[in-house]
Each structure stands twice: as structure tokens, then as C-alpha cells.
Amino acid sequence: MPEQVYSHQEIESKWSARWAADPKLFAPEDDSPKPKFYVLEMLPYPSGALHIGHVRNYSIGDALARYKWMRGFNVLHPMGWDAFGLPAENAAIKNNRHPSEWTHSNIEQMKRQHRRMGFSYDWNREVSTCEPEYYKWNQWFFIRMFEKGLAYRKQALLNWCNECATVLANEQVVDGCCWRHEDIPVEQKELTQWFIKITAYAEELLRDIGNLQGGWPDRVLAMQTNWIGRSEGAEIDFTLETGEKVRVFTTRVDTIYGATCVILAPEHDIVKLYATGEIAAAVKAMIDKRATQGPGDVEKEGIFTGLYAINPFNAERVPVWVANFVLTGYGTGAIMAVPAHDERDFEFCTKYGIPIVPVIRPADGALPDAVREAFGDYGVVENSGQWSGIASAEARKQMAAHAKANGFGESAITFRIKDWGISRQRYWGTPIPMVHCAVCGVVAVPDEQLPVLLPPDPVLKGTGQSPLAADESFVNVPCPKCSAPARRECDTMDTFVDSSWYFYRYCDAHNNEAPFDPKKIAYWFPIDQYIGGVEHAILHLIYSRFWTKMMRDIGLIANDEPAARLFTQGMVIKDGAKMSKNKGNVVSADDMMDEYGADTGRLFGLFAAPPERDLDWTASGAEGAYRFIGRVYRFVTRSIDRLDTPGAPTDADRKVLRKLHQTIHKITNDFESRWHFNTSIAAFMELVNEIYANEAQLTGATLREVLEKVVLLLAPFTPYVCEEMWELMGRPGPVLKQPWPEYNAELAKEDGAEVIIQVNGKLRGKLTVPFGTSKEELERLAMADEKARPFIEGKAVVKVIVVLDKLVNVVVKG
């Protein structure tokens, strides 16, 4: 066969069709004796077009999946669609199409692109979250949580995005703006909504971060730790002169003798009870201002309520204020202000002339006469009755215990994380399976009536009213308990519910009796490797962890965490900016595949940067990857006829085989440790350069040996062209079921050790010696070395450092 020109269209369309025709090709085996490996990439939202960011994400997972198959694992590698959500509904309003139609046509488009990319998914397990077979189980889980008190309704101030016309969870607010609309400030609205009690798991979510260390990126774990935000402190009751108690939360109860006022959040119950006239008006103004204010520094403002409270530790009477910087949703919504030891309290009390009383001194200093700035560190407690002279840390414990013993407080822990508000006033989501009955109250839809189907013909306006409420035939329903006329809940669920457990469904995607068969979960879980963007570090990834723990506690599964290992890949950058529609720098997967092909797209994406780092997409870089694939392909095709030509082994054979085994070692290591495929591919390029340099001298047997291994090593990165070359070499496929090339350390070994000669740490010469040459001999050779000698002669040799097979460093003086 003469040398062939690499034509990606021909090769990729040929194998894409063949792979699609074999539904078992990428399916895991039942009852397999092989060890299992579950590799998962985050499922996409079906926007309609795959772009380079997706391609990068899936190329990483696909390389791993193919490698694991070749290493003899039974691999589960599924794909699905996060198919509910706002874009479908907004597109529907704009184009007057049904969200379902829009979504399904997008899925079809993207699935075609996926197939074209040749990713090794088991499409038999495809999950689409907008199908009743899937969202039925969202409802089922919701009812289980309702029964356990983990799903509940309450009135609360909620984040509202006017553009989305719906409520947002705290996790969906970024810099005070909507996560989908970075320039739309989120407003606060008081609404009655459904919440999921993720806070019941706050302690465990935090504790188990310890078990994820090593398997999950530190960055993600740090972000989750921050988000959960545990603070240890105490709650203390200050008694008002009117008799009510105001409970404050503090992490520094040791400073309580320095408390000079109590400050309430504007929304606090006591304020509602006692604020009248001018004060009430000022408080309302504060609430309104805060509701519309964006993020950033806000001037502290407050007003005296006219009330006084008694500090239970020293019986001192302190004024009660209301201030805009005290948050209603954190701690108890009330604080004791200790201006001498808290920067914020200092700022506030200075502004309003409230006294400042220092009670903590630095361990090696004295109490200041006049406080010029807050001293917030731990120190020694002073002027604090029986605790004077005790260190802060110890005083905290003792004073909390004292409060408890005397019935006016106790040690307490608060979390920053809040319950997950899941009600959405939109159509395209899972209906919340609840009924409101005038007699029975809120009643769950019985399991046998699930799923509660979305009505097929919604009236969509995007006005902020739940579209389901306009559909009388949906709304009106008899109460499941008493059969009296009742009304259905009309909100739908946050789509993050859908993505919290989809990866369990892949294990048993067509189960009609249960969300999944626990036996299948026991086999596949935890996910061995999860791969996705870091933007989900606290959204999807914290919800998923919660959902797993919840499912464990209702007895469905045994694992505590969904994924043993997580990998977060970097963003794709083009022309200095993150690829996004707004910036107009998106490269579509289709355009890329037309021009360069799927293999090139994958190879460049993996070669241009280590996968965790941001990747610069450049056309010239892609050209380079394309040229390289062509270089391999041309060599293989022009060598086909020589593969079985007999001949005596040559020096070139040995050199190329050595390079081959060094490359096997390198690539295998990269797969097994840090996934720096950029260096795997660089090593592979070096191998190909070596083969080119020795082409004429290679014998047939070596050519066959080396080229077959070349194809196998490259297959996880560029599967199409490798499948084609494998076939051309007369080998039966598929490549991903071939064993991974085995490393032979003997063949990889160099002829001799290259030892560098340094004088005072500077490189002065090189030696090639047999491995294991003795210290004395190396020292002798170094001293005699022609290049090194001029730097040694005439100087006193202080000492000589020898590292066997590696280096000699002669230290001289003078």
C-alpha cells in the first residue's frame, strides 16, 4: 500500500457509523469477572450545540474510559441530558414553541454531535431528566423527604431574579446577582416556598470533606468548607426590662463583659413587637434599602429602640439597637456588640457614641486606656469577674458552661449554609407533588398516583406567576385524604434536584418500579471518577452529596458519598476570554469537526495544557495536532507492506524499541497518576520523531511491533484514526478491547548512564559510563575530564559529591 493522505472526514464517518450500529460496543458487561470502573462526566444542558468546552470535558473522560477498558476493567461510561430549565421555557415564549419540542430537538442535535465525536458512551442508559419516567422519582424522593420532615414549607425572604421571573437558591446568587444573569441584581421577596433541609446534614457534609481529601481537588473542598461555614460559639439570653428574652449568638462569649449594647436585625420579632412610629418607619426603610441594595460596602446604620436589656453575666443594663449590618438569617438575628474587640461593632459604636469597654488584653500586654481600634485576637480576659486572668480560649468554654448551668444560655454551633429553596414559579420543571386541602392542610400525592404529569398545553408568559396555576384542569383535584375539592401545588422544582441523583439512574435507567435497584448501585458506586467544571463546586456538588446521604438514610444505598474522585477541568479560553455566547467567541464542535475532525479536536485539547488548567484554543494549535495525526497516519500506511519483511535486527530497531518502552512507561504513569496528557502526548511525539529518524533501518518485525503499540497508545486520545490503522494492519478490533501495551523495563534501559560533571554546582562536562560505575571511578573520571579540568586546576578541592549514575560535583576554593 502506498502512503495515504490523512482524510479525517472519510475515516471518522466510516467508524462513527460502525460504532453506532453496535449498541453493545460501549456497554458494560453483566456479571463480569473484571473489576468495575465508573467514569462520569457532568451531564450537559441541551442548549442545542456542543462547543469546545464540552469537547474538552468529554475528551478527558473518554480517554480515561478507553484506557480503563484496555486495562481490563468493566467500564460504565454513560451520558444524559439535564433537560429541564429556563432556557427552554424562554425560547418557547419567544418562538411560540413548546419547551418539550425545543428541548427534544436540541437533544437530537447534540446527540448527533456526540456520536460524531465518537465518545464511548453506553447510549442504552441515556437519561433525560424531563421525561416522566425520570421526574416521577424526583417526586417520589420529595415525598420521602416530606415524610421525614426534610422537605417543608415556610415563609421566608427569598432571592428573586426579575429576568428569570422566579426564586433562586442561595447557591444560585453570585456577587448579589443571578447566576444566569450576571448584571441583574437579585431582589429579596417574602414568599411561602418549599425548602429542603440540607442544614440537617451540614455537620456531616462538613465532616466527610475529610474523607474526600486526596480524591477531590483541595480547591473544591475549601469552597465547600467555606460555604457550609461552621462557627462554634454560644447563645446567651439578654433579658429585656419588658420581660422578653433576646437571645444573641457570639463566637466570643469571653468578651461579654465588654458588651455595651444589643443589636437586632431589622426583621427581628422584638422589633416587630415594640417598634412604633418613627422607629418603625426607620426600620422599614432599612429593610427596603437592604432588599434593593447590591453587594459591596454598605454604610452601617442603626437606631435606638428605646429598650434596655440586662447582661446576664454582669447584670449591666445596655441599650437595644436595630442595625442594618445584623443579618436575620444567621445565628439568632441578634448580637451583643463588643466594640473593643470587634471591628464592625467598633465602627458602629464609634459612629453612635456608644461606650467602648476593653476586657481582653494581649498575652504580653496591658489593657489600653483608650481604645483606638478593635483588638480582635485571643488574649487574656480582664475586668470580667471570676474569669479575670484566664486565657480567651479557656474562658469561652467556662463561660458557656456557666450560662448553661444558670439557664441563660449554652454553647451553640451555627452554619452559614441555609436550607435549599426549591420552589420555582416556572413551567419546565418537575411538578411538586403536593395538594393543598382546606381541611387536611398540605397533603402528599400518594405514590401510586405518581408521576404528577406536567400539563401538556401551558400558557407561558414569564411574568413570575406559576404557569401551572392557570391550568384549571391541573389545579383542581380532590384531596387524597378526604376527597374534598383541593388545589395542587403549582410551583415546580429547581432543576438542581434533577442533577442531584441522575448518576444513580444510569445504573438502572429503565426501572419502572423504583428509582433504581439497590444491588446495581452497590456494584457501581461510588463513582470512580467524576469529571466536570469547577463552576459546580458548591451548587451541584454539594446538593449531590446531600442527596446521597439522604438516600442512604432512607435505606436505599450504602455509600456515604457519590464520587470517590473528582476532577475539575479548566475553562476553554479564546482570544483572551472565556468562551461564551456573549463574547461571540464560541467555537462549535460541528465547525471544529468539519475543519479538523474529532480526533484533532480531542488531541489538541489534551495536548495544549494540563487538563486542570485553562486552555487556549488556537486554530494554529489545532493545525499542529492535525499535522501530527497525519504524520503518524502516513508513516503507518506506507509501512503496511513492510510489516512482515524478514531481516536481522538492527541498531535502529533497538533504539526505537527503547524509546517505545520509555513512552509506554510515561503514558501509563500519566494515566495512573496526574492525567497530564499534555506530557503523554509530548512523549508520544518524541517517539514518532525517533521512528522517523530511523525509518530506513527498521526491520519488518520491529515495525509491526512498534506501530501496533503506537496505535494502542494513541487510541484513548484519537480513537477514530487508530481504529482505522489497526484495521489496515490487519488486526481485528475494536481497539478499546485490546490489552494495553506492557512496559518492559529491560528494553527501556539506556546503554549507559549519562553523568554530568559540575564544578561548584555549574555544569562543566558530561560522561557516559556503564550503570553502577563506582564513586571512586566517577570522581577520577570527573577530575580528568578535559572540559572540567580548567575550572579545577590550580584550586583547592574542598570536597566531591557523587550521585551514582547521575552527577559529580567538585567543590573548589580559591
Place this chain on the structure above:
RNA sequence: GCCCGGGUGGCGAAACCGGCAGACGCAACGGACUUAAAAUCCGUUUCCGCGAAAGUGGAGUGCGGGUUCAAGUCCCGCCCCGGGCACCA
């Protein structure tokens, strides 16, 4: 302010355990092939000196110190860039 990353040629990067800084690729330049071009193959390219050249000397991994025979790598103190959290009591 606190918590994570990161800073190396014209560019993307490599150097994994402290041991030859810049592998591999892009771009640029030169050569071969060609009537010519494209494609392909081969070569050069951190900076500053000296040299016609082969070579050869010095400097160099954000900045300042330190440890060490030896530092991009370890330690101390800074600067800059990216990300997360943030009146969280």
C-alpha cells in the same frame, strides 16, 4: 480581610523525589523537493558577550533574603494575576 490556585522564551508549556532550565508543540527563519506554490522532510531559534565557524564565557524561572555541594523546586518576607467566601458576630 480570610481560604485556594498561579507567575518559567515571541506564544501554549515541560522539568513528577532539590541534581543538565526551556522537552513537546505553535509562530518565525533557513535548507531540501518543486517550473512555481501548497503539502512534505530536515535544520535553527532564552537573553547578552567573544568568534568567520565549530565553539566558548556570562546572566536568567515575579521581587528581596535564607538553607544547601547544588534551588524553578525547600524556608522566611513581599509584589502581581485568577478563583472562592465576606458586615456570618
